[in-house]
Amino acid sequence: MREMVKGSNVALAALSENAGSVIAGLSWVSPTGDGDADVSVLLLDANGKVRSDGDFYFYNNPVAADGSVQLLGKTPSENGDEDRISFDLTAVSPGIDRIVVAASRYDGAGFGELEDLKVTLADAGGDNLLSFAIDDAGTVSAIIFGELYRRGDEWKFRAVGQGYDCGLAGLATDFGVDIEDDAAAEEALSGSEGNEQTDTTAPTPAAEPQPRAILNSVPTPRPAAEEGGPRKKSARPRTAKKKVTLPKVAQKSLADNDSWTQARLFPVSALKSDRDREMRATSVLLSVMAQVPEFGRRLTAAFGAPAGRMETFTEVTLPHGDTPRRPDGVIRVERAGKLWTALVETKTNGNDLKPDQVQAYMDIAARRGYEAVITLSNDVALEGSPLVDVKIDRRRKHKVALWHLSWAEVTYQAQMLIRHEGVADKTHAWLLRELLHYLQHDNSGCHGFQNMGSAWVPVRNGINDETLSQGDPRALDVVESWERLIRQICLSLGGELGQKVLPVQRAKRGTDPKARRGRLADQLCLDGRLPAELRIEGAPGTLTVSADLRTSKLRTSIEIPAPEQGYPLTWAKRLIRRLTEAPADLHIETLVEGEPGGPRGTLERLRPEPADLLPRNNATQITGFRLSLFKGMGSSRGNAESGFIRSVDDAVHRFYTTVVVHLDHPTPRRASSKEPAETR
Structure with a gap:
C-alpha cells in the first residue's frame, strides 16, 4: 500500500x-x-x-x-x-x-x-x-x-x-x-x-x-x-447540523417469485398461540440484549442495572411454596464481583399482566435477593397509575423494584440504535435488524398498545346521547388509555425520525398526575374531546391532536409564530410556497392579536391568492398561523378500539410527514405574557 x-x-x-x-x-x-x-x-x-x-x-x-x-x-x-x-x-x-x-x-x-x-x-x-x-x-x-x-x-x-x-x-x-x-x-x-x-x-x-x-x-x-x-x-x-438517515433502496430479489419468504434468524410463521408468542418474544429479546451490549444497557440502565457482563435465561423454575413458579426470564449483570438480577414477566398480543403472577415474582425476588421484577407487555405505563397493584412487605430488609417496559419502548430503542445512532459491530447491527423485523411483524404480537379498553364504547355512546356525567370512572379509564396511546405514538414517531418526541402535560409543577387526569375526564364529559400535545425536537411549534367523540373527527394542528421582521403579505406567500407538497385540504388560519380567529381557508383555495390570509384591517397585528388537517375516526376494518388507535397514529404521522417537515423555524415574537408552566 x-x-x-x-x-x-x-x-x-x-x-x-x-x-x-x-x-x-x-x-x-x-x-x-x-x-x-x-x-x-x-x-x-x-x-x-x-x-x-x-x-x-x-x-x-x-x-x-x-x-x-x-x-x-x-x-x-x-x-x-x-x-x-x-x-x-x-x-x-x-x-x-x-x-x-x-x-x-x-x-x-x-x-x-x-x-x-x-x-x-x-x-x-x-x-x-x-x-x-x-x-x-x-x-x-x-x-x-x-x-x-x-x-x-x-x-x-x-x-x-x-x-x-x-x-x-x-x-x-x-x-x-x-x-x-x-x-x-x-x-x-x-x-x-x-x-x-x-x-x-x-x-x-x-x-x-x-x-x-x-x-x-x-x-x-x-x-x-x-x-x-x-x-x-x-x-x-x-x-446541515443533523444527519438525515434515508431509507435503503430495496435490492432486487433472487427468488423465483414474490411468494417466497426470506429466511430470518427469528421466524414468526410457526407462532400459533399466545403462549408461543410469549415464549418466542422473550427468548428473542433476552438473547439480543445479552449479545448486543449497547442494546441491553439501554433497556436496563433505567432500572438500576450496572454496565457489566450480561447473561439472560428463559423458562427458569423457582421454588414458591408447594407450587414452583416459572417466570418468563431472568437477567443477570455482573460487575466488579457484584451481581444484579431481575425476573422478567412477558405478555404479548394485548394480553394483560396478571396481578397474582407479578405478586408471586415480587415475593420470590425478595426472598432470593433479586433487585427487580420487570414486566413487559403491549401496554404503556403511566406515572401514578401502575399497570399492576402489588403489596410490598415493608418488614423485609431487601427491597425489590417493580419496573415496566412496553414493546413500543423496546422497538424505539432498537430503531434509535440501528437507524440513527449506529452500532459499532457488524454482527450486532445484523442482530438488531433481525430483532426489529421480528418486533414489527404482524404475527409477533409485539405491536404495542392495541386496545382502548372496555370503557371506550360506553363512553363514546354516553357522549353521543349526552348521558355521560362528570365523575363517571369510565371517563377516567378512557383518559388513561388516551394518554397511553399518545405516549406510544411519541415513541413510534421518535424512532422513525431519530429525534425526541415527548407528550406535553400542561399543568402546574407538582400537580398529582391522577388529579390532572381527573380534570381531563371531567372536561371529556362536558365537550366530548380528548386533547394532546406533542413536542418534536426541531419542529417550529407544538403538534396538537384532538379527538372529537361527538363528531368522530380527528384534528392535527400546529401553530407557528409570525416572523419578527418583514411584511404580512411576504409571510403569507412564503408559507404557501413552503407548503407546495402539503395536502390540498390543509386548513390555514391566521392568528390575530386580541381576536378569537382571523382569515382562513384551505391550501387549495389559498395557493393562487395568499393575500386572502391577511386581515382586512391593516392595523390588525398577525401573531402567527395555525395549520390543521381533519380526519375521520376509526376504520371499517377491525373493532372500534383498534380502528381508533390506527386512525390517530396515521393522522399524526401524515400530518408530520406532509406538513411539519416543510415548515420554517422562524424566530418567535416576544411574548407579552408568560405561558403556563409545562411538565412532561
Whole structure:
C-alpha cells in the first residue's frame, strides 16, 4: 500500500489493474467518544466548479443517478467507524475533470479535536492501494482529504489535506454550489415579495483567513439544468447540523417469485398461540440484549442495572411454596464481583399482566435477593397509575423494584440504535435488524398498545346521547388509555425520525398526575374531546391532536409564530410556497392579536391568492398561523378500539410527514405574557 504525503500524487493504474472502480474510506478517532464528521463529494468541470448543485453529494443526496458516486455510510473498522464512498470511474461523465473528497464538522467543532485523520483507497477487489494521514488539521471545520483527477485517459489521486474555516457551506460555495443564507433570504423577503437571495461568496482556505459570514446551512441539491436554459431557482437549503438517515433502496430479489419468504434468524410463521408468542418474544429479546451490549444497557440502565457482563435465561423454575413458579426470564449483570438480577414477566398480543403472577415474582425476588421484577407487555405505563397493584412487605430488609417496559419502548430503542445512532459491530447491527423485523411483524404480537379498553364504547355512546356525567370512572379509564396511546405514538414517531418526541402535560409543577387526569375526564364529559400535545425536537411549534367523540373527527394542528421582521403579505406567500407538497385540504388560519380567529381557508383555495390570509384591517397585528388537517375516526376494518388507535397514529404521522417537515423555524415574537408552566 502506498503511503502518501501532502501534495503527492499517483496514477491509479500504477497501483492496480482493477482501478476502474475504487472505494475511498475516511476515518478518524474521537478521544471523547462523541465526535464525528460527515463526508461529501463534489464533481468539478475544467473550470474547477460544479456544473450544478446536483454534482454535490452529501448525506441528503448520497447517490448519483449514473452510479458514478455512492455514499455507503459508516462501516465498523478496527479503530471505530469508517465512512466509505464508492466511485465507478468508468461511469463518470466526460465533462468531469476532478472529484473532490471532503468531510466537515458543525456547531463550532474542529478537526483538531479528532485524531488519526486518514483517507484510504481500495480497488474493486478490496486491495488497499494507498493511504494518506492528516496530522495538522488545526481548528478548521472542513477538510479536503484528497481528489481524483483525470490526466488524459487515466485517473490519478492527489493527497490534498486543505482545511476550511467555514464548514461544509463554505467549502461547497468555493466550488460553485449555490448556498442560501437564511438570514439574507429573510431580509430580501422583507423588502420585496417572492424574491430570494443566495450567498455565492467564496470561502477562503484556513491558511488565508478573511472575514465572512459563516453559513449555517447547506443546499438541497437541484437537478442539473440544461445548458443554455434558464437557471432554476434553488430550493430552500436543509440544515446541515443533523444527519438525515434515508431509507435503503430495496435490492432486487433472487427468488423465483414474490411468494417466497426470506429466511430470518427469528421466524414468526410457526407462532400459533399466545403462549408461543410469549415464549418466542422473550427468548428473542433476552438473547439480543445479552449479545448486543449497547442494546441491553439501554433497556436496563433505567432500572438500576450496572454496565457489566450480561447473561439472560428463559423458562427458569423457582421454588414458591408447594407450587414452583416459572417466570418468563431472568437477567443477570455482573460487575466488579457484584451481581444484579431481575425476573422478567412477558405478555404479548394485548394480553394483560396478571396481578397474582407479578405478586408471586415480587415475593420470590425478595426472598432470593433479586433487585427487580420487570414486566413487559403491549401496554404503556403511566406515572401514578401502575399497570399492576402489588403489596410490598415493608418488614423485609431487601427491597425489590417493580419496573415496566412496553414493546413500543423496546422497538424505539432498537430503531434509535440501528437507524440513527449506529452500532459499532457488524454482527450486532445484523442482530438488531433481525430483532426489529421480528418486533414489527404482524404475527409477533409485539405491536404495542392495541386496545382502548372496555370503557371506550360506553363512553363514546354516553357522549353521543349526552348521558355521560362528570365523575363517571369510565371517563377516567378512557383518559388513561388516551394518554397511553399518545405516549406510544411519541415513541413510534421518535424512532422513525431519530429525534425526541415527548407528550406535553400542561399543568402546574407538582400537580398529582391522577388529579390532572381527573380534570381531563371531567372536561371529556362536558365537550366530548380528548386533547394532546406533542413536542418534536426541531419542529417550529407544538403538534396538537384532538379527538372529537361527538363528531368522530380527528384534528392535527400546529401553530407557528409570525416572523419578527418583514411584511404580512411576504409571510403569507412564503408559507404557501413552503407548503407546495402539503395536502390540498390543509386548513390555514391566521392568528390575530386580541381576536378569537382571523382569515382562513384551505391550501387549495389559498395557493393562487395568499393575500386572502391577511386581515382586512391593516392595523390588525398577525401573531402567527395555525395549520390543521381533519380526519375521520376509526376504520371499517377491525373493532372500534383498534380502528381508533390506527386512525390517530396515521393522522399524526401524515400530518408530520406532509406538513411539519416543510415548515420554517422562524424566530418567535416576544411574548407579552408568560405561558403556563409545562411538565412532561
